[in-house]
Amino acid sequence: MLKSLLSGGAQAQNVFWQVAGEVTVGTNAHVEGVILSMTGITLTTGASINGRMLAQTAVILDENIVVQPEN
Structure with a gap:
């Protein structure tokens, strides 16, 4: 990874x-930050x-890792 x-x-x-439509995070991809979507968010x-x-x-989550950011 x-x-x-x-x-x-x-x-x-x-x-x-910030996204007006749907967000899809691809297989084994990693994102830093807060995703704001007007429709849906899918983590493959x-x-x-x-x-x-x-x-x-x-x-929608499928065998994913979600970590709350540190303050």
Whole structure:
């Protein structure tokens, strides 16, 4: 698995990904930050996130790792 690196003092809880449609995080991909989706968020098999996922309809997980960002 590839590991994301935030630089310059960036923290996952301060990174926001705002999407008007549906979000799909690919197999074994990793995301840093908070995903805000107007519809749904899907993490495919093995995908991981250091952050939060907030959607108006659904968040779908399939054998994923979700870590709450450190304060």
